[in-house]
Amino acid sequence: MLEARNLTVAFDGRVLFENLSLSIAPGERVQIAAPSGAGKTTLCRVLAGYLAPQAGKVLVDGAPLPKKGPCPVQLIGQHPERALDPRLRMEASLLEALAGQGANAGEGGHRGRRAPKRSPRESLSESSTALLLEALGIQSRWLARYPHELSGGEMQRFCIARALLANPRYLIADEISTMLDAVTQAQIWSVLLHQAAQRDLGLIFVSHSPALASRLATRVILL
Numbered sequence: 001m002l003e004a005r006n007l008t009v010a011f012d013g014r015v016l017f018e019n020l021s022l023s024i025a026p027g028e029r030v031q032i033a034a035p036s037g038a039g040k041t042t043l044c045r046v047l048a049g050y051l052a053p054q055a056g057k058v059l060v061d062g063a064p065l066p067k068k069g070p071c072p073v074q075l076i077g078q079h080p081e082r083a084l085d086p087r088l089r090m091e092a093s094l095l096e097a098l099a100g101q102g103a104n105a106g107e108g109g110h111r112g113r114r115a116p117k118r119s120p121r122e123s124l125s126e127s128s129t130a131l132l133l134e135a136l137g138i139q140s141r142w143l144a145r146y147p148h149e150l151s152g153g154e155m156q157r158f159c160i161a162r163a164l165l166a167n168p169r170y171l172i173a174d175e176i177s178t179m180l181d182a183v184t185q186a187q188i189w190s191v192l193l194h195q196a197a198q199r200d201l202g203l204i205f206v207s208h209s210p211a212l213a214s215r216l217a218t219r220v221i222l223l
């Protein structure tokens with residue numbers, strides 16, 4: 001169970017939420033809904049351990065999020081260009097997530113870390129990983145590129161792959177498909193739904209698309 005207990009977050013004296021508690025079970029697909037500026041992204045960042053709340057805590061099965069190593073709550077955000085290390089080729093970026101080096105591989109997990117010294121290149125061709133990359137439409141020729149040599153949608157596919165390769169228990173998707181065309185959006189969400197079901201992941205998502213939300217959500221949390 002992913003639990004937020006009595007969270008309080010304020011910026012510049014403005015309280016975004018106070019004493020907010022929620023829990024999400026494995027297998028649930030929960031939409032976080034609120035007007036623009038109400039704090040959806042902030043809540044996602046707190047749940048994934050990126051932002052410490054002024055009060056309250058985030059627990060997975062009763063334990064705080066680990067300070068080191070892969071985080072069981074992976075966040076994929078709306079800005080893949082901010083999440084990927086510009087110094088790493090995409091192959092190294094994926095290997096880093098596979099090696100469990102990313103505290104949070106999906107969103108900005110690169111901070112302060114280096115590429116793995118020895119690349120277990122073959123691990124990317126392991127069948128489950130290769131199938132995941134293929135399902136996400138990641139082309140093998142992209143692996144040698146740096147993030148700036150990819151489109152936003154292509155980068156986002158890598159962010160999703162990284163988050164899943166980090167083997168999360170909970171996946172947070174914060175408006176991840178706004179920059180994608182309808183066909184790519186459908187492809188990516190079908191992969192995410194399949195992976196979530198297969199791994200019994202808890203999925204938390206923010207979307208401004210009512211059609212997507214009604215298709216995905218098993219529950220809605222109104223902030």
Ligand SMILES: Nc1ncnc2c1ncn2[C@@H]1O[C@H](COP(=O)(O)OP(=O)(O)OP(=O)(O)O)[C@@H](O)[C@H]1O
Pocket residue numbers: 011012016034035036037038039040041042043
């Ligand atoms: N680091 C920060 N410092 C100061 N204010 C911040 C910070 N991060 C977010 N805010 C403010 O907190 C509020 C909530 O921001 P947040 O991005 O969480 O909203 P949101 O609900 O995701 O909005 P949107 O739907 O527009 O993406 C906004 O008013 C924003 O300006």
